[in-house]
Amino acid sequence: MSLSVKEDLKRLVQEAVESERERLCEISLWLYENPELGSEEFKAAELLTRELEDRGFRVEREFMGMPTAFLASYRGRGEGGRVAILAEYDALPGVGHGCGHNLIAASALGAGIAVSRVMDRLDGEILVVGTPAEEGHGPSAGSKVIMAEKGLWDSVDAALMVHPSTRWSVGNPSLGIWTVRMEFEGRPSHAAASPHEGINALNAATLAYIATHMLRQEARRDANLVIHGIISERGLASNIIPERAVCEFGVRSSDEEYLEEMVGKVERCAEGAALAMGAKVKVTKRRLYSAKKLNEPLSELLWGNLRILGVEVEDLKESMRGIPLASTDFGDVSRRTPAAEGYIKIAEEGIPGHSREFAQASITPTGLEAMIIGAKALAMTAVDLLADPKNLERARKYFQAH
Numbered sequence: 001m002s003l004s005v006k007e008d009l010k011r012l013v014q015e016a017v018e019s020e021r022e023r024l025c026e027i028s029l030w031l032y033e034n035p036e037l038g039s040e041e042f043k044a045a046e047l048l049t050r051e052l053e054d055r056g057f058r059v060e061r062e063f064m065g066m067p068t069a070f071l072a073s074y075r076g077r078g079e080g081g082r083v084a085i086l087a088e089y090d091a092l093p094g095v096g097h098g099c100g101h102n103l104i105a106a107s108a109l110g111a112g113i114a115v116s117r118v119m120d121r122l123d124g125e126i127l128v129v130g131t132p133a134e135e136g137h138g139p140s141a142g143s144k145v146i147m148a149e150k151g152l153w154d155s156v157d158a159a160l161m162v163h164p165s166t167r168w169s170v171g172n173p174s175l176g177i178w179t180v181r182m183e184f185e186g187r188p189s190h191a192a193a194s195p196h197e198g199i200n201a202l203n204a205a206t207l208a209y210i211a212t213h214m215l216r217q218e219a220r221r222d223a224n225l226v227i228h229g230i231i232s233e234r235g236l237a238s239n240i241i242p243e244r245a246v247c248e249f250g251v252r253s254s255d256e257e258y259l260e261e262m263v264g265k266v267e268r269c270a271e272g273a274a275l276a277m278g279a280k281v282k283v284t285k286r287r288l289y290s291a292k293k294l295n296e297p298l299s300e301l302l303w304g305n306l307r308i309l310g311v312e313v314e315d316l317k318e319s320m321r322g323i324p325l326a327s328t329d330f331g332d333v334s335r336r337t338p339a340a341e342g343y344i345k346i347a348e349e350g351i352p353g354h355s356r357e358f359a360q361a362s363i364t365p366t367g368l369e370a371m372i373i374g375a376k377a378l379a380m381t382a383v384d385l386l387a388d389p390k391n392l393e394r395a396r397k398y399f400q401a402h
C-alpha cells in the first residue's frame with residue numbers, strides 16, 4: 001500500500017474517532033459513575049459489548065470462561081495481520097476509577113470502531129479485547145495472564161493500549177511481581193502465667209518480616225527490587241501467646257530471573273524465622289504479573305502518532321530507560337507478542353494514581369481530551385500495522401531478538 005493511501009486511512013480514522021467524541025465521553029462518564037470491582041464489571045462489559053456489536057463487530061462474551069471478559073473482532077477484505085486493542089474497565093475499592101480505567105475502555109472502544117470503518121480497505125483483523133480485573137480482584141484477577149496461559153496472545157500479531165498518567169510517554173518499563181504468603185503456626189498459652197508453654201507465631205512472623213526487609217540492603221540496584229508487605233493476622237488478645245500469624249508480601253523487580261531468585265530468599269526468611277522460634281510455617285508463592293518486554297519498533301509507531309496529534313511526548317528512548325514504578329498484567333501480553341503501551345496525561349504531576357483526585361481527573365475536560373487523543377493514536381497505529389505488514393515484521397523480529 002502506498003504511503004499516500006496509508007496516510008489517507010490514518011486521516012479517516014482520526015475523523016472517525018472525532019465523530020464518536022460525544023458518545024465516547026458519555027461512556028467514560030458512565031463508567032466513572034458506575035464503578036465495578038474486578039471480575040464484577042457486568043454493567044461495563046455489557047455496555048462495551050453492546051456498543052461494539054451495534055457497530056458490526058462479532059462479539060464473544062464470557063471469553064475464556066471469565067464472565068466479564070470479551071473478544072470483539074472485525075475482519076478486513078482478506079487475510080492479514082491480527083491487531084488487538086486492549087480495554088480495561090475495573091475500578092478500585094473505595095476510590096472508584098482511581099486508575100482511570102474508564103478512559104482505557106473508552107479509548108479502546110473508540111480506536112476499534114474507528115479502524116473498523118476502514119477495514120474494507122485493509123487486510124487482516126482488528127480486535128478489541130475486554131480484559132477485566134487488572135487490579136487483581138476476584139477469580140478473573142489478572143485476566144491478561146489467564147489469556148496468555150490459554151494462548152490468545154500467541155495468535156495476535158501486535159497488542160496496543162493506552163493508560164492514564166501525569167505525563168505523555170510511550171514504552172515505559174514495568175515490574176514483574178510475585179506474592180508470598182507466610183502462615184505461621186505456634187501454640188497458645190497464658191502470656192503471663194505460662195509463656196514458656198507457648199510457641200509465639202507472631203514473634204516468628206515479626207522475625208520473618210524484619211528479615212525479609214533486610215534483603216533490600218543487598219539487592220542489585222539495576223534490578224529495581226521492591227519488597228512490601230504486612231502482617232495481616234497477629235493474634236487475638238494480648239494475654240494469649242498467638243498461635244497463628246500471617247505475613248503477606250509483594251516482591252517486584254524488572255529482572256524476571258532475579259525476581260524468582262529473590263522470592264526464594266523471601267521464602268527462606270520465613271523458614272528461618274519459624275526454625276528460630278520453634279513454629280511451623282506454610283509458604284505460598286504466586287507469580288502475578290511479568291515485567292514488560294519492550295518493543296521499540298512498535299513503540300516508535302505509537303509515539304510518532306501521538307506526536308502527529310500535537311502532543312509533546314517524552315523522548316522514547318528516555319522512557320524506555322526509565323525506572324519502572326508499577327506492575328501490570330500487560331507485561332504478560334508483551335512476553336507473548338509485540339506490544340506497546342502509551343501513557344496519556346490527564347492530571348498534573350503530584351496527583352497520585354489510585355486516588356480520588358486521579359479518578360476525578362478522568363472526567364475533566366483535560367482527561368476526556370486525552371482519551372480522545374489516545375483513541376486516535378491507537379487507531380492510527382493499528383492502520384500503520386495493517387496497511388504495511390513490514391511494520392509488523394519489524395516488530396516481530398525485534399520481539400524475537402530481545
